[in-house]
Amino acid sequence: MTEMEFKEKLSKLESIINEHKNQQGALMPVLNETQELFGYLPEEAQKRISEELDISMAEIYGVATFYSRFTLKPRGKHTIGVCLGTACYVKNAQEIIDRIKKEIKISAGETTDDGLFTLEATRCIGCCGLAPVMTVGEDVYGKIVPEDVTDIIKKYQG
Numbered sequence: 001m002t003e004m005e006f007k008e009k010l011s012k013l014e015s016i017i018n019e020h021k022n023q024q025g026a027l028m029p030v031l032n033e034t035q036e037l038f039g040y041l042p043e044e045a046q047k048r049i050s051e052e053l054d055i056s057m058a059e060i061y062g063v064a065t066f067y068s069r070f071t072l073k074p075r076g077k078h079t080i081g082v083c084l085g086t087a088c089y090v091k092n093a094q095e096i097i098d099r100i101k102k103e104i105k106i107s108a109g110e111t112t113d114d115g116l117f118t119l120e121a122t123r124c125i126g127c128c129g130l131a132p133v134m135t136v137g138e139d140v141y142g143k144i145v146p147e148d149v150t151d152i153i154k155k156y157q158g
């Protein structure tokens, strides 16, 4: 996003804050809408929320890191999800995630420096018959083994 776009979003944030300002428990709806607006919770936005709602930065950080729907950094172009639900877990999903971590050199919850991938460990996504399951954006890869990871990732690197 350009600096101009960022500034425009910051002014939209002002109206989001004003809309919720006098309401009890304003923080969650404001953070939700901020996440939607920017795609993450930029520090500048957190500062404004902190000032306007009179909530400490520490409290905002606590909420932002507790709920997985909030991210403090922009998400990558592709989100890689590895299901760690029971069915996938017993079929070695942990090995899949370890292989991905090695391959793109980030941990779960992080984004690669080139902005291409964000890695997430997820709960059951309802495809247990395909366990272990890995997703890249909307694409679902089932019954995979760690050796498949390199080729799957390659498809999105070009």
Ligand code: FES
Pocket (backbone or CB within 6 Å): 083, 084, 085, 086, 087, 088, 089, 123, 124, 125, 126, 127, 128, 129, 131, 133
């Ligand atoms: S446990 Fe992984 S899809 Fe259900």
